[in-house]
Amino acid sequence: MxxxxxxxxxxxxxxxxxxxxxxxxxxxxxxxNQPMIRHWAEAMGDTNPVYTDAAAARATGRDGVVxxxxxxxxxxxxxxxxxxxxxxxxxxxxxxxxxxxxxxxxxxxxxxxxxxxxxxxxxxxxxxxxxxxxxxxxxxxxxxxxxxxxxxxxxxxxxxxxxxxxxxxxxxxxxCPAAAEEDPAPPPAPRPRPAVNRDNAFFFEGAKDHRLLIQRCADCSRLRHPPGPCCPACGSTDWDTVEAGGRGEVYSFVVSHHPKHPAFDTPYLVAVVALAEGTRLITNLTGVAPEDVTIGMPVVLDWLDADPDPTLPVFRPAPTEAP
The missing domain is CATH 3.10.129.10 (Hotdog Thioesterase)
Incomplete structure (x- = not known):
């Protein structure tokens, strides 16, 4: 056929x-029957008395309730x-x-x-x-x-x-149900934006060029991070910057599971990295499983261009040097 x-x-x-x-x-x-009529009228909010009051129904010419x-x-x-x-x-x-x-x-x-x-x-x-x-x-x-x-x-x-x-x-x-169209994958959620101000704007501007800048006191040459308006050692408000070499070690770290955020794949690593220059930086660790991270582990600078703005410094394990 x-x-x-x-x-x-x-x-x-x-x-x-x-x-x-x-x-x-x-x-x-x-x-x-009358009980079902009453329940129906109550459920529907119908207050017409011809459904529940025999006298009212007879007054309309009916024999009784309907x-x-x-x-x-x-x-x-x-x-x-x-x-x-x-x-x-x-x-x-x-x-x-x-x-x-x-x-x-x-x-x-x-x-x-x-x-x-x-x-x-x-x-x-x-x-x-x-x-x-x-x-x-x-x-x-x-x-x-x-x-x-x-x-x-x-x-x-x-x-x-x-x-x-x-x-x-x-x-x-x-x-016949129409074939469901697969929804396009939603765009990745942007990372939370940092609070940029006059004291730290230089740091994020440098990151856009993949330069890790550290604030330095112009009077006593002390390095400081996070940035601030004056030197904690001498009180000077004059400062400039130096570019970090990008090497350090894990000073401390946590494995974050909660709260979940759509911009992050959980779990993820948040670490305090001690830079070779002597300052510390809160950052993410990449390229390593949480169970493989150790205090003192050597790390090197990498860059995360997650979306057009901002670019952020992250660190990954330093390559093992050949003996």
Whole structure:
């Protein structure tokens, strides 16, 4: 059978459900009753007294309280037990239709609309039954959810005498879910920005050129880091800078697991590196596993250009010198 013949055969089998009974006339488990009416009215916030006050209902010309019209479907709901342990024959037509739709790839469902027509009010003591038939199955439609078919069924609600009290035209879309498009990978989160001020701006400007600058007192030549407005030794506010050679050793370190930050792959190493020039620098260690780091381990300068701004100094293990 060719692909076109298979499609025609499938369409014929699907359209054969038009007019077919999905659910034979099935009485509701309980008659219309006042407690359920009261619960419904409370849940819906409907304060119309004709649903709960017999005197008020009679004042409107009714014989007594009536049920809200929109409750008609509730009187025929089978309850949870019937859905997990149905009686033989229950839902055979419905299950067959769903199986055929699944065969065509229409495995998902969403309700689209429900049109109710009420022919008379229901009162306590009425017993309601429902019968459901297929009214139509549409040709395949292209929808935002994916290709699908609109299935329209007609539920007919009747009383004990077989008289129709309401009808419900129920329409669902059975569709083939569109293939989910993979979301593009989000751009990497930028690293937290340092607080740049007049005292430390030189440090970050030098880092952009891959130069590790250390502040030096212009009077006593003492090096200091972090930068500051005056020399802690002599108090001079005059200073210049020297460029570090980029060698040092691990003075102290921690392995950071928490708190997590999207710019960092945890765990990561934060170390205090003692530079050969005599100052210390808080930095990240790269190119080494946390369990391999030791106090006093020789390290050398590297640069992290994580994003356009800023560039930051990091350190990695110094290469082992040949004997």
């Amino acid at each position: 060719s692909g076109e013949e298979r499609r025609a055969d499938y369409e014929e089998r699907l359209q054969a459900f038009t007019g077919r009974e999905l659910r034979p006339r099935t009485p509701g488990q309980d008659p219309v 049920a809200p019209a929109s409750m008609v479907q509730a009187w025929t709901m089978r309850g949870y037990a019937a859905t997990v342990d149905p009686r033989p024959g229950d839902g055979d037509g419905f299950e067959a239709l769903v199986a055929l739709l699944d065969e065509g790839g229409y495995t998902s469902v969403v309700a689209t609309d429900s049109e109710l027509t009420f022919l008379r009010e229901l009162a306590p003591g009425d017993r309601v039954a429902v019968r459901e038939t297929v009214e139509s199955v549409s040709a395949e439609k292209r929808t935002g959810l994916g290709p699908g078919r609109f299935v329209t069924t007609l539920k007919t609600y009747t009383d004990d005498d077989g008289e129709t009290v309401a009808t419900q035209r129920w329409r669902t879309l059975r569709f």
